[in-house]
Amino acid sequence: MxxxxxxxxxxxxxxxxxxxxxxxxxxxxxxxxxxxxxxxxxxxxxxxxxxxxxxxxxxxxxxxxxxxxxxxxxxxxxxxxxxxxxxxxxxxxxxDMPPSAAPSPDRRDVLSAVIDGNYRWYLAHPWLIEAHTEQPPPGPGVIGKYERELAVIIPLGLSDVTTDAVLTFVLDYARAAAADTIRSRRAEQTNEQWWEAVGPVLTEMLDPSRFPLAHRIGSAAGARIGGAYDAEHSYRFGVPRILDAVDTLINGEFPDQVE
Structure with a gap:
């Protein structure tokens, strides 16, 4: 809402x-x-x-x-x-949100702490996902958090507009990942329970020659994560990829500007 x-x-x-x-x-x-x-x-x-x-x-x-x-x-x-x-x-x-990141010379550690701090805070207060708005309250909580997190991004040496865009980028990922994890936790069945019910029937019905990629890759991934999908596994996989994208921007492989 x-x-x-x-x-x-x-x-x-x-x-x-x-x-x-x-x-x-x-x-x-x-x-x-x-x-x-x-x-x-x-x-x-x-x-x-x-x-x-x-x-x-x-x-x-x-x-x-x-x-x-x-x-x-x-x-x-x-x-x-x-x-x-x-x-x-x-x-x-x-x-009330504790600062996500302590000063560190390793920018990946700092950015990872910002992402994880936001992700964990949403999990602690799931209703914040429902209450999210593009017009945030103009209060000391919102503005103070923005100030603290900008201070983490500033050392990256980007323009002011790109600094804001990078912060938005990492926070959007944290919020989306948290929303996914919250939905998964609220499901009536765990992924393991769902896969135990669906897996044997699907194995019987699915023709591997018709869907070779889905069969091969789905089987490998399902065996690795214990089901068809694991929201927290997906979150953990994504964090380093988000950091890689910011590294690419900082290293000048993409122009430091937002169209």
């Missing part, structure tokens, strides 16, 4: 959402009276826990209010609606 930042034409709503995203970066006025029983942080934390446990569809204002132990109307005084809540959840998850 893609979650978009509200249209910029809705100035009041957009300003309110951005103020919520940056609530810890600017001093908040001290209000008289007792401390509030519920805070934005409490709502966001409860919503992330609910999404981690039961998926993004389980996150509703009514459900999060019940998790906290308040009436739904109480939450509306802190977050305007579910769309805003999910936007806050995404940004907070990225605030």
């Amino acid at each position: 893609p979650v978009n930042v509200p249209a910029v034409t809705d100035v009041t709503r957009t300003r309110r959402l951005i103020e919520l995203l940056w609530r810890h970066e600017r001093p908040q006025p001290v209000r008289p009276g007792p401390r509030p029983r519920v805070t934005v942080d409490m709502v966001v934390t409860a919503a992330i826990a609910r999404a981690d446990a039961d998926g993004l569809d389980s996150v509703t204002i009514r459900q999060i209010a019940a998790d906290i132990g308040v009436r739904p109307m109480t939450l509306y005084s802190h977050v305007p609606d579910k769309e805003a809540l999910v936007t806050l959840m995404i940004d907070q998850c990225l605030v």
Whole structure:
């Protein structure tokens, strides 16, 4: 379920959402009276826990209010609606994300750490795949993560535009691979169980002379990974190939520009 930042034409709503995203970066006025029983942080934390446990569809204002132990109307005084809540959840998850890469003279080690850090973070919070949008929340989590990961790419010596494109390239791979692994883990059967059921029947029905390549290569690959497909094996195979592509760009075999 893609979650978009509200249209910029809705100035009041957009300003309110951005103020919520940056609530810890600017001093908040001290209000008289007792401390509030519920805070934005409490709502966001409860919503992330609910999404981690039961998926993004389980996150509703009514459900999060019940998790906290308040009436739904109480939450509306802190977050305007579910769309805003999910936007806050995404940004907070990225605030909480540990840095992927430590400084290293080996650029492949650093880039590999960025890819793997993102891949593992998606696996820890699968709902982030559902919430992905091309219009990310303009909050400190998103921007801080972008800043940290750009700092890893900058030493490659590419132009600013290509630096951004390389980062997008490796992050897109991590997200796509994580989505594949998440789908595989949610399947009713494991690949091994599926192959145990399908393999003997397919062997009986398939004519190797008609499909010689499929038979030869499929048999070799299936024996190696224990089934027709293994998402994590595919991810591990792909990471060095992604790094090879970046190496090719850095070594000047492709022009340092994005058309």
